[in-house]
Amino acid sequence: MTAIDQGQAGGGFGLAQYLICFSGIVWREALRFIHQRERFISALVRPLVWLFIFAAGFRQVLGVSIIPPYETYVLYEVYITPGLLAMIQLFNGMQSSLTMVYDRETGGMRVLLVSPFPRWWLLTSKLLAGTLVSILQAYTFLVIAWFWDIEAPPLGYLTLLPALLLAGLMLGALGMLISSLIRQLENFAGIMNFVIFPMFFASSALYPLWRIKESSLALYYVCEANPFTHATELIRFALYGQVSWIDLAVVLGCTVVFLVGAILAYDPASGMLARRGGS
């Protein structure tokens, strides 16, 4: 008896097999998503609450001047929509990391990690799978927002796609890196307090940075250094068919750093999981 396809000396895989592995991981993530409808609903309700309640309530208080990419005054709801898209991806990225911690506790993560494919491929595939789910959520949110008279240029819905992909990868990679550092599922509550909320509030998602600069220069610098700000701005410009090159560079750079960090953390040679009793 031989392992399937063991014919190739050294056990190397071809491109087709790499793609089978990738599609299998995406398919499993989609199944998980379908079976957890409450996850989809809560992922939608959260930004919709911000849009329908918070933004409507603060419309008069938080006026927005004309700043790129906008060419005219915009309603506050319009301003925060890109931030809420980024918020969907932030929560999805952290949800993925929660899933990975859960998988590690229940053994599902081991099934993934003992695959003979290279670990970087397994983790990147999982990251992409999670990002695709977040993109689906983001577009569903935009459809609902459209009925709320929040419309972008038609082309913007297309140019938004690569921005959502990149932002989703960056935030997913961050979540993956965090998941490697969490020992138990219970510790995830800390992620809400120490990662999600600070990243979201200290960014340009809810208010333009010039407003923050007026009130606190130190906070402005914090916001500027926050990768989530750049993900938000990348999405904002893409939604209007434009590219913000600095934000693109920052998001790309952070994606690489976070992903490499996660791959190293999950590399058995680093021993990080084992040292914390990760089995």
Added chain:
Amino acid sequence: MAEAAAIAVPALEVDQVSYFYGARAALDGVSLRVDPSSFTVLLGLNGAGKSTLFSLITRLYASPVGHIRIFGHDVGREPGAALRNLGIVFQSKALDADISVRQNLLYHAALHGIGRRRAEVEIDRVLAQVKLGDKRGDRVASLSIGQMRRIEIARALLHRPRLLLLDEATAGLDIRARADILAHVRQLVASEGVGVLWATHLIDEVDAGDQVVVLHKGRVLAQGSVQAVVASVQAADIGDAFARLTGAADANTEQRP
């Protein structure tokens, strides 16, 4: 000549492997060998180091000291080639309960680069082997613990591995389910030529024809055929041999300053 060399390659070779959690040695210079078509019982109490050893063999952890080879492929240097030959049943449940048996197995097939069409054929084969062909479309959550274990064994066999690791595979099962699973895995050794490393703390899972490795507090105290291990300490049976070996090791540890 080449055929003779191929036969000589062990299914699993663990060579002087040590592993530490901080300053504590979980494994201390462990060496063992599993041959193709053999059933080797890794016998040890809870905390002996069995699960750590399995984590090293499956490359969940990396071994800083020593070497682990699966059919001659070093797990650290050629993980892909090594892991392709390996099927594993983990101690803790590792099935996705929300999806069906077939979907769990398709996922595993994809993780081994097996396409959908071929996977469906292999799924039929392994489910027939574990006598759960009628559960193909059932949600895993609806299965009994014993059935879940058999599905995990089916999953481990799906990519036709030549080495099977089972870590406390009968944990939580009743006597009949335990006997069924044990008999099934022994049959695989005979019919498919699979090398099996069966980790357990239950003496009654050892059969007279098995190979045994006694692991205690991270060290191998004895290994060989059941008869050889029993004879080495002039014991009455394997249970007695295990008690004498571990008792002597504990006494030695206590005597150390």
